[in-house]
Amino acid sequence: MSREVLSIGQVRIHPGSVEKVDALREAADILEAAGAVTSGYFDAMQQREATVSTYMGNELAIPHGTNETKNTILDSALSVVRYDGGVDWDGEPVTFVIGIAGKGDEHLEILSQIAILFSETDNVERLKQATSPEELFSLISQAGVS
DSSP states (O other), rough: OOSSSGGGGGEEEEEBOOOOOHHHHHHHHHHHHHHHHHHHHHHHHHHHHHHHHHEEEEEEEEOOGGGGGGGOSSOOOEEEEEEEEEETTEEEEEEEEEEEEOOOTHEEEEEEHHHHTSSOOOOOOOOHHHSSSHHHHHHHHHHTOO
């Protein structure tokens, strides 16, 4: 990848909880602010959720658009938001919402790195203990997700 897909400005921590649609909106907004997607990406994320949930287990959801909406993606990027109050993701408890925009097939590599990181409950606990966006960003970067 030509540039980093995750910068400190794309990592946030919220003390409370939000509705799933609001978590999707924030993920899309962060990706749009990073210049990675157009304003249509939020709708693309909603379309994906309507067909298949992006809940991955271990308190992780990875919302992303559908293949039919690739035209809304300008560049590869991630958004990472931790909701300490949790998000009800179609009945599943989610703490981490990692929005993904992948140009071409780049999202597959990004997805696999995130899946590996979140497959270990110890890693998830470490990410939950991070006290600042900077610390959270550092932990994710150290895991090779950048």
